[in-house]
Amino acid sequence: xxxxxxxxxxxxxxxxxxxxxxxxxxxxxxxxxxxxxxxxxxxxxxxxxxxxxxxxxxxxxxxxxxxxxxxxxxxxxxxxxxxxxxxxxxxxxxxxxxxxxxxxxxxxxxxxxxxxxxxxxxxxxxxxxxxxxxxxxxxxxxxx
Numbered sequence: 001x002x003x004x005x006x007x008x009x010x011x012x013x014x015x016x017x018x019x020x021x022x023x024x025x026x027x028x029x030x031x032x033x034x035x036x037x038x039x040x041x042x043x044x045x046x047x048x049x050x051x052x053x054x055x056x057x058x059x060x061x062x063x064x065x066x067x068x069x070x071x072x073x074x075x076x077x078x079x080x081x082x083x084x085x086x087x088x089x090x091x092x093x094x095x096x097x098x099x100x101x102x103x104x105x106x107x108x109x110x111x112x113x114x115x116x117x118x119x120x121x122x123x124x125x126x127x128x129x130x131x132x133x134x135x136x137x138x139x140x141x142x143x144x
Contacts, residue, residue, distance in 0.1 A: 035141035047134040050099045074116035080104040
């Protein structure tokens with residue numbers, strides 16, 4: 001290798017190293033397993049069936065009233081609702097399908113949030129004659 005080829009290789013290596021060097025940014029995602037304490041929250045998703053055991057389905061108006069009157073006052077910072085389609089195999093071997101709603105709330109690790117989630121969980125079951133409302137909790141790292 002000539003001096004010129006060696007010098008070019010060195011310059012090229014220097015230029016390319018900038019392409020792979022990790023930059024630091026305040027908006028970059030934290031490393032896996034590391035979340036600043038002020039960004040650590042809980043994501044709770046509740047799955048609500050829209051069929052009543054004996055009677056007509058829960059209407060869009062009834063659902064929206066539940067969200068407006070029960071959910072939003074407890075979680076003023078916001079929430080997300082998804083349309084969902086539940087399915088399972090009944091004890092009789094028949095596939096059962098049900099229109100559902102998934103409600104996602106991001107909240108703190110505190111007693112007030114837990115009480116709010118549990119009130120929604122139990123209140124919906126009672127008001128709409130539901131056997132269950134599925135609840136899924138997972139830790140999340142949040143940045144606004």
